Amino acid sequence: MNAPLTDLSRIEVRRYEQLIDGKLGESVSGKRFTRESPAHGVTVGDYPLGDVEDAEAAIAAARRAFDRGDWPRMSGKERSLVLDRIADRIAENAEELARMDALESGKPISQARGELQGAEDLWRFAAGQARSLHGIVPSGLGEHMLGLIEREPIGVVAMITPWNFPFVILSQKLPFALAAGCTVVLKPSELTPGSTLRFAELLEGTGLPDGTVNITVGYGNTVGQRFAEHDDVDMISFTGSTEVGRTVSRAAAGNLKKVALELGGKNPQIVCADADIEAAADAVVFGVFFNVGQCCNSSSRLIVERSVADRFQQKLEELTARVPVGDPLDPETKVGAIINEDQLSKIEGYITSAEKDGARALCGARRLKTEAGRFYAPTLMAGVTPEMAIAREEVFGPVLSILTFDTLDEAIGIANDTQYGLSAGIWTNDHDRALTAARDLRAGTVWVNCWMDGFAEMPFGGVRQSGQGREQGAQAIEEFTEMKSVLFHRGPRADRWVPDAKAG
Numbered sequence: 001m002n003a004p005l006t007d008l009s010r011i012e013v014r015r016y017e018q019l020i021d022g023k024l025g026e027s028v029s030g031k032r033f034t035r036e037s038p039a040h041g042v043t044v045g046d047y048p049l050g051d052v053e054d055a056e057a058a059i060a061a062a063r064r065a066f067d068r069g070d071w072p073r074m075s076g077k078e079r080s081l082v083l084d085r086i087a088d089r090i091a092e093n094a095e096e097l098a099r100m101d102a103l104e105s106g107k108p109i110s111q112a113r114g115e116l117q118g119a120e121d122l123w124r125f126a127a128g129q130a131r132s133l134h135g136i137v138p139s140g141l142g143e144h145m146l147g148l149i150e151r152e153p154i155g156v157v158a159m160i161t162p163w164n165f166p167f168v169i170l171s172q173k174l175p176f177a178l179a180a181g182c183t184v185v186l187k188p189s190e191l192t193p194g195s196t197l198r199f200a201e202l203l204e205g206t207g208l209p210d211g212t213v214n215i216t217v218g219y220g221n222t223v224g225q226r227f228a229e230h231d232d233v234d235m236i237s238f239t240g241s242t243e244v245g246r247t248v249s250r251a252a253a254g255n256l257k258k259v260a261l262e263l264g265g266k267n268p269q270i271v272c273a274d275a276d277i278e279a280a281a282d283a284v285v286f287g288v289f290f291n292v293g294q295c296c297n298s299s300s301r302l303i304v305e306r307s308v309a310d311r312f313q314q315k316l317e318e319l320t321a322r323v324p325v326g327d328p329l330d331p332e333t334k335v336g337a338i339i340n341e342d343q344l345s346k347i348e349g350y351i352t353s354a355e356k357d358g359a360r361a362l363c364g365a366r367r368l369k370t371e372a373g374r375f376y377a378p379t380l381m382a383g384v385t386p387e388m389a390i391a392r393e394e395v396f397g398p399v400l401s402i403l404t405f406d407t408l409d410e411a412i413g414i415a416n417d418t419q420y421g422l423s424a425g426i427w428t429n430d431h432d433r434a435l436t437a438a439r440d441l442r443a444g445t446v447w448v449n450c451w452m453d454g455f456a457e458m459p460f461g462g463v464r465q466s467g468q469g470r471e472q473g474a475q476a477i478e479e480f481t482e483m484k485s486v487l488f489h490r491g492p493r494a495d496r497w498v499p500d501a502k503a504g
Helices: 052-068 076-092 094-105 109-130 166-180 194-202 220-229 242-255 277-293 306-321 341-356 408-416 431-440 473-479
Strands: 018-020 023-025 032-036 043-048 145-153 156-160 183-187 213-215 235-239 258-262 268-271 301-305 360-363 379-382 399-405 423-427 445-448 481-489
Touching: 018 052, 018 194, 043 094, 043 194, 052 156, 052 183, 052 213, 052 220, 076 094, 076 109, 076 166, 076 194, 094 109, 094 166, 094 194, 109 166, 109 473, 156 166, 156 220, 166 183, 166 194, 166 235, 166 473, 183 220, 194 213, 220 235, 220 242, 235 242, 242 258, 268 277, 268 408, 277 306, 277 399, 277 423, 301 306, 301 408, 306 360, 306 379, 306 399, 341 360, 341 379, 341 399, 399 408, 408 431, 423 431, 431 445, 473 481
Parallel strands: 156 183, 156 235, 183 213, 235 258, 268 301, 268 423, 301 399, 379 399, 423 445
Antiparallel strands: 018 023, 018 213, 032 043, 145 481, 360 379
8 A cells, every 4th residue: 555545624515406407506306425446435526315205307408408498509610619618617627527437436537537637628529529420422322302411410419427436437428419400318326426417517607507407416326317218318428337227228228319328347458478468467457456456448358379378477567566455545555445335246246156166366465454445456367268257257356367268360369259249459560460450350449569558539339248329539429419311302393293183
């Protein structure tokens, strides 16, 4: 562990309100709840607890704002200016928002600051996309016909965001829906709602019309369920576990609303014998221990060529021993706290099961004793085989499963042998191997000689049970649109269906 935890007297309990139809206030019931920091064990926030009635009010406000309000009818330029003003507010308040995320989730403050920079960039990119959305004019329909293929906002979009990246995932969804002209109802996770509710306050004075964005906090089986099943919601965008994603899809089937899902992953990094071992080892350690492994993009599977496996494992042990674990508010910390006791117990269960199946821990595999909070030691598990649960299921903790291969075909086969398909990576100096892996790995993103490098310009999402649809990139705004075909006829109607009365 790093230095002792922050002086608890410096941590204030902040009181928040929800946002519906442009007004900040309490939930319909007046109920509230609190959240403890998973690192410090003290209360850090006091929030309104929404329920079905709050979900209904939020949806009604968004429906009015879409059907009769100004936002969908504004020009792309006007919407772009508003999104840029919101990005300015995010930049001005980035340190406060990052601290909220660090306290509520247990993530390192340095990481949270980086996420806020990324969030601001996403809003600015989306602002540009608001002016770039365009349709198509087919040119071969004949001299009497003009065809227009337009893109229109899909309508009211419900968004459900997770606890592990509270603000940046909001920013992967919300600005693109707004750029398209949609109105939104949003439910952040009840574990980390603070930065989202603070964001609701920052929207005042940006030019965003009332009801365009509505935010309420509640549980998945109440607010989330109502968002998913409501007939006045045209689309739902959900980020979370694959299991809950299936529930969202079933609930959304009632009115056949569009569903976008960003779900789990069991992401592999393949390391070939010809790779830059130093660089690959650093990226593997980063990939699995980033955000304490509580990340859908976590590279929780290492598939290393057998001829260099022992040397690579030794390097991983050396690096892991130097990873700073401790207080999320310490800028030097790289690995923070586990979100809650249930998640910590789940991690321990996977370790116990793997050891029973013959795997062995090279390091870690234990809770860390601390004065407060929940911390788990960064863990390397060797002797893992593809059929073990720890190699197939999402652990969501700082645990690396190490597997070996002899041929690239074998490595790709191991990598693809899972229900997921979010991301994958390969480390090699052989261009042919790199291209083969890039084409054959079944994943929405493939990294070659890097890991988790991301840009607003690049779409992100998964295949198979890692989800459907894409966030970020020019494609993201299209996710929140419908295509409409419009046909114009010029001149007299030439081909009469009903015969002319004078004929014959």
